Amino acid sequence: MKPPVTGRRVLVSGASRGLGRAVCRAFAANGDRVAVHYGSREDEARVTLESLEGEGHGLVGGDLADPAGAAAVESAAAELLGGIDVLVNNAAVNVAHPLAETSYEEWVDAWQRHVAVNLLGTSNLSYLAARRMIGQGTGGRIVNIGSRGAFKGEPDHPAYGATKAAVHALGQSLAVSLAPHGIGVASVAPGFFDTERVAPRLGGAEGDAIRAQSPFGRVASAQEVASAVLWLASPEAEWASGAVLDLNGASYLRT
Known part of the structure; x- marks a missing residue:
């Protein structure tokens, strides 16, 4: 079921390519206006921007691992779009660091990088966007990109699996706290x-x-994942707030 065209203001983090690009395209095709965030791949982000249907989209660059950088990204996106109605937390790092083959220094660095971007970047951007949505008084949506690895385990990428599990938990906590403000949160x-x-x-x-x-x-x-994100951000999906939606083709079944 395709959500109705609403012309919402959407910030998608980590949108230079891959899933972020697909998510931007899905919202743009729905008639929404999109702020395309990038960390360092401006040229690829511009390809994403130029591929979007409609008008009113733009680029927003910044380092989400830095709290000040996250604040600058959210502020720039709101200025570009005139506010924020939907936040999609897609930005993440995923660097291999199998314990038996990784030095302690590399291990510590990998964990710090994953926590800084995957968890704290998501947390900070969610805070900033949610506070803006509360101030706007019109509700909103936050959709987090988690991972099957949060449940299945990531032996070569343990920090990735752990931070994605934390993102799921963060989303559920925010779903409870933000519901009185008309803001739905799902992953x-x-x-x-x-x-x-x-x-x-x-x-x-x-x-x-x-x-x-x-x-x-x-x-x-x-595109299949992006379609699910689009639905979770739709008005019809309010009752899915707090959900963690498995999208793995029955490759892993949670109990």
Whole structure:
């Protein structure tokens, strides 16, 4: 079910490529105006921007690992759009650091980077956008991009799995606290999906094994995940606030 065209003001973090780009396109096709955030890939973010339907979109750059950077991103997005109605927390880092093969210095650095971006960046941007939504008095939506790895485990990327689990928990806490203000908060937990970053793995020796994780014998497209994000941000999805929606093609079933 496609949400109605509403012309909402949407900030998507980490939107230079991959899922972020697909999410921006989904909202733009819905008639919304989108602030395309990037950390360092301005050229790729501009490709995202130029691919969007409609008008009124723009770029917003900034480092979400820095609290001041997050504040600058939120402020710039609100100025560009005239406010914020929807926040999609997609920005994340995911660097391999298997314990048995990683030095202590590398281990500490990996954890600090993951926590700074995946958890604190999400937390800070959510705070700022939610406070603005409260001030606007018209409600809003926050959708977090989590991960199947928060439940299944990430042996080579433990900080990624742990921070995504924390993002799920953060979303549920915010769902309870923000509901009186008409703000719904939900998360998606995708399994493997096809993006530019993982294309070499899917096309390589491990591709068949990755696809075999799902009984459908394939991985998701970024567009499939983006469609779920769009619905969770829709007016019809208010009762899904607090949900963590599994999007993994039955590759992992939670109990």
